[in-house]
Amino acid sequence: MKSVLCSLFWEGYTLYKHKHLGKGHLLFILEALNDPVCGGCGQSCRRIHDQSLRRIRDCDLLDQRLSLELSVRRVRCGRCGTKTERIAWLPRSGRQTCRLIAQVEDLCKDQPIKHVSKRLGLPWHTVKRIDKARLVRELPEVDYGSLRTLVMDEFALHKGHRYASVVADADTRQVLWIGEGRSRESIRPFFESLGEHCDQIEAVAMDQNSAFDLEVKMHCPNAEVVYDLFHVVAKYGREVIDRVRVDQANELRQNKSARRAVKRSRWLLLKNKDNLNEEELVRLEELMNANQSLAQVYVLKEQLKELWRSSSIWGAFKRWRTWWRMCRQSKIKPLLAFANKLRPYLRGIIASAKYPLNTSVLEGMNNKIKVIKRTAYGFRDTEYFFLKIKHAFPGK
Ligand SMILES: [Zn+2]
Incomplete structure (x- = not known):
């Protein structure tokens, strides 16, 4: 039995004796059966320079923790000099x-x-x-030659004090590169590694508020910058819907139940309509019937999304004009402010008609990164965290 165990798990060794190290923890003391093998050239070697005891851990044996103790020898090899011996089942310096x-x-x-x-x-x-x-x-390999469209995004590290940027292939969703920072300079190493392949990039999707667009234009002369629906709609939620909702709630001070309904409506208004259940749809309709401004900003949110669903640049432009007119007519201040800020980015918005990059790529990436971060996964080690993200998006 002993020799079967040894030849299975600890090739070249035999069990000399065992001890109990405490409850549920066994120690096996092993002895070498053969001359050592040089760690450099792999030749058997008789001349032993010295040896040292090493305590190592192995997999549990049934319900027992298992430690091993053995002498690791250093040989005087004719070719390699003094070398630690090679043991097939033990890494060179591992425990x-x-x-x-x-x-x-x-x-x-x-x-x-x-x-x-x-x-x-x-x-x-x-x-x-x-x-x-x-x-x-x-680490998954990156095939730079096949890249055509990219998505870029940023996310917070350490409670938002520091940021990181990420670049992915829009087609395969493979994460290609991650680095600390969110400035133009911090993403430059990605384009430097892309090198001659920069010319083949046709479109890059990103948040309209990022610093990435100028850097893309500098490196990729043929790339169209496309602003992403996911970020624009998230911003609309914060800057328009949330503001109007708070204003409406303040106006309803006299009517407690109506006020509560407005205050509790945040997710109802922000969530995708397709994801609402029947009860929520009824509540949404009641809310809109009772609050004209909320109804207007809600309808305009849905229409804003349609800009990204146009089949042509011209079609997208026409939708923009309608949307813009409706914003002006509404006279709702946060909405007007939002529309004015969005206007300079029009080219990158309607470009989405030509390069319909699936927004769920960015949204999915964003959510998954949050999950990886939340489960900690050695988060204080940024390098490890980035490796985890790359492995979570290996591409096809
Ligand atoms: Zn050797």
Whole structure:
């Protein structure tokens, strides 16, 4: 039994004796059966320079934690000089067997570090180091030659004090690049790595408030900048719907129930109409019947979205003109202010008719990044966090 176990798990070693290290924790002391093998050239080598005891962790044996202890030898190799011996099932300097490392890597694919650490009884930073090494090793490759359309976005790091920028392929959704900062300079390294392929980029979608457009124009002479529906509608929600809703609630001070209905309507007004259930649709209709301004800004939100659903540039432009006229006629101040601010970006908005980049790419990316951030995943290590994001969007 002993020799079967040894030849299965610890090739070249035999179990000399075992000890109990405490409740549920076994220690196996192993002895080498053969001459060591040089870590440099792989030749068997008789001359031993020195040896040192190493305590390492292995996978659990049934319900027992398992540690191993063995002498690791250094050889005097005729070709390589002094070298640490090579052991097939143990990484050169590691304190975990290859088997245990493979188990950590596998568990980390769908569990937070904390859970894996607890389950295997390994320190948190050890689990993270192992997972990070796998993420680096298995990083999805980028095929620059096939890129045509891109999406760019920014997201907050550390409670919004710092930001990061991300670039993805709009077709495959592969995350191509991530870097800290959200300035023109901070995204420049992406275009430098894109090099000669900059010329083949046809369109880049982004938030109209980002600093990315000028940088895109500088590097990609053939690219059209397209402003993304997702960001514009989110901004409309904050700057128009929220403002009008608060104003309306203040006007309804005398009518408590109507005031409460308006105050509680935020999600009702911001959510996509297709995602509302029957009860919510009834509430929405009642709200709109009772509040003319809210009804107007709601209808104009839906019409604003239609700008991105035009089949031609000219069609989009006509829709813009209608929308613009309706905003002016409404005389609702936050709406007028929003429309005025949006006007300079018209070209990039109606360009979406020619390059209909699916807005769900950006929206989905945004949400998934938030989830990765929330589950912590070693968030204080930005490099690790970025690797996690790249792996979450590997492309096709
Ligand atoms: Zn050698």
